[in-house]
Amino acid sequence: MSISRRQFLISTAGVAAAAPFARLLAQPRFDRNPFSLGVASGYPRPEGVVLWTRLAPEPLAGGGMPAAAVEVAWEVATDEAFRNIARSGKELAGPEWAHSVHAEVAGLEPGRRYFYRFHAGGATSPVGRTRTSPADDAPEPLNFAFASCQQYEHGYYAAYRHMAAEDLDLIIHLGDYIYETTWGRNLVRSHGTGEAVTLDEYRNRYALYKTDLDLQAAHAAFPWICTWDDHEVQNDYANDRGQRAGSREAFLVRRAAAYQACYEHLPLPKRMAPRGPDLQIYGRWNFGALAQFHVLDDRQYRDHQACPRENFGAGSNVVSAASCPELMDPRRTLLGARQEQWLADGLSATRARWNVIAQQTIMARVSRPLSGELSGEKGYWTDGWDGYPRARARLLEAVAGTRAANPLVIGGDVHTFAACDLKADFDNPNSRVMATEFVGSSITSQGISAKTIESWRDENPHIRYINSTRRGYVSMALSEKRCVARMRAVDEKNSASPVTTLAAWTVEDGRPGALRGG
Numbered sequence: 220m221s222i223s224r225r226q227f228l229i230s231t232a233g234v235a236a237a238a239p240f241a242r243l244l245a246q247p248r249f250d251r252n253p254f255s256l257g258v259a260s261g262y263p264r265p266e267g268v269v270l271w272t273r274l275a276p277e278p279l280a281g282g283g284m285p286a287a288a289v290e291v292a293w294e295v296a297t298d299e300a301f302r303n304i305a306r307s308g309k310e311l312a313g314p315e316w317a318h319s320v321h322a323e324v325a326g327l328e329p330g331r332r333y334f335y336r337f338h339a340g341g342a343t344s345p346v347g348r349t350r351t352s353p354a355d356d357a358p359e360p361l362n363f364a365f366a367s368c369q370q371y372e373h374g375y376y377a378a379y380r381h382m383a384a385e386d387l388d389l390i391i392h393l394g395d396y397i398y399e400t401t402w403g404r405n406l407v408r409s410h411g412t413g414e415a416v417t418l419d420e421y422r423n424r425y426a427l428y429k430t431d432l433d434l435q436a437a438h439a440a441f442p443w444i445c446t447w448d449d450h451e452v453q454n455d456y457a458n459d460r461g462q463r464a465g466s467r468e469a470f471l472v473r474r475a476a477a478y479q480a481c482y483e484h485l486p487l488p489k490r491m492a493p494r495g496p497d498l499q500i501y502g503r504w505n506f507g508a509l510a511q512f513h514v515l516d517d518r519q520y521r522d523h524q525a526c527p528r529e530n531f532g533a534g535s536n537v538v539s540a541a542s543c544p545e546l547m548d549p550r551r552t553l554l555g556a557r558q559e560q561w562l563a564d565g566l567s568a569t570r571a572r573w574n575v576i577a578q579q580t581i582m583a584r585v586s587r588p589l590s591g592e593l594s595g596e597k598g599y600w601t602d603g604w605d606g607y608p609r610a611r612a613r614l615l616e617a618v619a620g621t622r623a624a625n626p627l628v629i630g631g632d633v634h635t636f637a638a639c640d641l642k643a644d645f646d647n648p649n650s651r652v653m654a655t656e657f658v659g660s661s662i663t664s665q666g667i668s669a670k671t672i673e674s675w676r677d678e679n680p681h682i683r684y685i686n687s688t689r690r691g692y693v694s695m696a697l698s699e700k701r702c703v704a705r706m707r708a709v710d711e712k713n714s715a716s717p718v719t720t721l722a723a724w725t726v727e728d729g730r731p732g733a734l735r736g737g
């Protein structure tokens with residue numbers, strides 16, 4: 220759909236004298252809401268936060284904006300009525316970044332709630348709420364939720380409606396924010412288009428997901444910190460290679476398009492703007508003296524999966540250690556050498572009471588019984604940490620060696636709730652617990668069968684709790700003395716679904732390992 224004159228009366232008269240780039244500035248008058256994708260904030264610091272929106276009067280058809288930059292004003296206030304403006308400013312939203320805005324606000328007070336909104340072309344956005352993080356030495360308690368895997372066609376975002384109603388400081392997204400393609404059964408709504416490959420297709424896919432009002436509500440309620448998994452680009456991709464072996468160059472063009480659309484649709488700081496196919500999304504964020512978040516990227520820098528299926532030549536597989544000796548190659552890495560070192564350095568330097576390692580997938584070993592030719596052997600899924608066992612051992616050794624206080628791993632990807640003890644040696648039931656892991660289910664994405672989950676439970680006693688039958692998220696309450704993880708479940712087929720707490724697990728300060736109840 221092209222942009223019609225009906226939708227825009229573009230006048231540059233008002234700004235022509237002001238700046239050398241004025242020629243490029245458009246002052247549209249919108250006759251459709253340009254804030255159709257809502258507002259968001261992210262990456263809180265004690266003195267500031269990133270504010271996000273994207274002008275898109277026709278969100279599902281490329282945005283519907285002119286090929287010119289538009290001035291967007293923003294305001295941050297201490298009250299919802301915007302009587303006390305704490306900070307305000309202007310940003311240029313240009314076509315090169317899909318008219319997205321990433322305003323980096325500074326000069327705010329630590330540990331405080333703020334309200335924000337945008338103005339463009341006579342239109343005003345909905346009001347968002349956000350919160351700066353506490354001062355670095357403040358021991359304030361922290362409430363956050365984490366989410367992952369939100370296949371739009373599989374269900375409604377009731378989980379986000381309930382998340383938005385909680386009293387949180389932060390939401391962490393662990394990946395699969397979009398799905399590039401349609402899959403699954405009993406779909407409740409449709410992407411309306413096929414697999415996303417080009418920049419325009421990824422932009423329209425993000426826009427579709429972001430038109431969901433429950434997702435918008437969760438963004439407007441709290442600041443987010445995000446990382447990604449595979450479906451932001453393609454199922455099972457690894458570094459410079461897609462799900463099937465093919466042209467490296469073609470795949471990197473696709474990755475560049477996918478990363479760009481991701482940047483354009485999330486409240487990422489400007490320094491994360493991609494350069495070609497590269498975007499550094501991993502990083503470290505403090506929440507006062509209480510918590511430090513070490514947010515990882517296990518997709519962009521990883522070695523290719525070991526022993527792929529023959530007919531694909533790439534991507535994941537389930538193999539036994541005997542049938543795939545490459546699995547144990549100590550050179551193999553899931554994070555890349557540089558990120559591994561960065562994490563080890565961060566764990567050495569941290570003084571936080573809780574160290575949250577936020578990453579994509581389940582870190583605990585999940586050995587599974589094999590059938591057929593390999594009957595009697597244990598199988599390992601090569602796309603997750605089980606495909607990189609020596610890299611996992613290095614990470615857990617770094618956790619133990621640095622004595623980083625209270626290491627907590629959070630993960631997603633496997634569409635199941637889990638609480639696990641991360642051990643030095645998963646084969647030895649008496650081996651020391653190095654860290655505690657909580658895995659969130661999916662927001663909507665369909666889960667693994669209960670029968671498969673039963674077999675995992677039997678083989679892996681370090682998985683203390685596992686439930687794949689329900690969709691939802693995990694709500695975390697951290698204080699100096701303990702962390703409580705509540706597994707919050709909804710019926711994703713019912714947009715008005717209530718929420719229930721399926722299970723609660725506690726970790727006591729100084730005692731790694733999950734305890735039932737809380």
Ligand SMILES: [Fe+2]
Pocket residue numbers: 368369395450632633664
């Ligand atoms: Fe997923």
